[in-house]
Amino acid sequence: MLYDVIIIGGSYAGLSAAMSLGRSLRKTLVIDAGKPCNRQTPYSHNFLTQDGKPPSDITLLAKNQVAAYDDVDFVDGYAASAKSVESGFSVSLESGEVFQGKRIILATGIKDSLPEILGFQECWGISVIHCPYCHGYEYRGKKVGLLAPPERAFHLAPLLLNLGNDVTIFQVEPSSFTKEQLKALHQRNVKVVSHSIIAINHRDGHLDNILLYNGEKKSFSAIYAGLPFEQGSPIHLDLGCELDEQGYLKTDHFQKTSVAGVFACGDNCIPMRSVAQAVASGNIAGAAANMELSQEPFKTIS
Structure with missing residues (x-):
């Protein structure tokens, strides 16, 4: 079967794109490996109608x-490779299908590069968190730490101070900031600690203390x-998509x-990482793919 659109990734962005296409009567296939980046996060926030x-x-709804x-249509599996063919694109799964x-719509997300800190993995998405909009309200007025490179740390610090007044930046030499930045941090009582975190002590992912x-x-x-990341799938390399x-x-x-002929939506192309943004971009990707397909017959009219 030749599908109108193949969506690689079946989380919020991919499902949003699929809904746009399904409502446009486009034969659509969603390929999903079932490993969303937020699978360990207990509650999602900041998305209307689904907060908390x-x-x-x-995802199930x-x-x-x-x-x-x-x-x-849906298929469970990992899309291992893709290439251009005469009819459009061919996608091969690890299973051989x-x-x-x-x-093609790439809704493949990103992979966070977690540091080798004891307990970090277990706390990720629970009490070690990435976004003040997604999680900050739940930790308002609390004592929080910030683990990020200097530029990212200085970007996040004002957002965290808006939610509380006790912020400590770790693993950054004070000299890494400009004099103006360091002065601004000191004036707001943000502490800068150069020592590395070697362990996070926790109870079922809920942080107790750090060593x-x-x-x-x-x-x-x-x-x-604020962690480094890589694309959730290397399949964009097969297709030649630029970063x-x-x-x-x-x-x-x-x-x-x-x-x-290749679209992308969700975390793989949007720095503002949230469910709301993923859904919005998926809706656009599905509509744009449908528009291209709808216009194709008109291009053949001489």
Whole structure:
């Protein structure tokens, strides 16, 4: 079967794109490996109508609603490779299955590069968190730490101070900031500690205290972490899609990548990482792919 659109990734962005396409009567395939980046996060926030719901509940509801459209099919599996073919694109799964589609939407997300700190993995998404908009309200007025490179730390510090007045930046030499930045941090009583974190002590992912390289222990309610990342799938390399200087897929306002016929949506192309943004970009990607397919017959008229 030749699908109109193959969507690689079946979390919020991919399902949103699939709904747009299903409602447009486009034969659509959603390929999903079932490993969303927020699978350990207990509750999702800052998304209208679903605030405070477990991420898996939101995904299940979304998938059930999308599956009600007869033109949308689902397959469980990991998309291992993709290439251009005469009919559009061919996508091969690790299982050996091969599917073809006229258009591709990459909703493949990103992979955070977690530091080798004891306890970090277990706390990630629970009390070691990435976003003050997604998690900050729950830790308002609490003592929090910040683990990020200097530029990222200085960007996040004002947002955290808006939610509380006890912020400590770790693993950054004070000299890494400009004099103006350091003065601004000192004036707001933001502490800058150069010692590395070697362990996070926790109970079921809920932070108790951290152990520093110098042997000191410090108690915090949460640690914000601005981490490096890589694309959630290397499949964009097969297709030749360009990345920007931050490592996100380059897209225009219609979620079109640098490769004709390939769209991207969600965390793989949007620095503002949230469920709301993923859903919005997926909606646009699905609509834009449908528009291209709708216009194709008109291009053949002489």
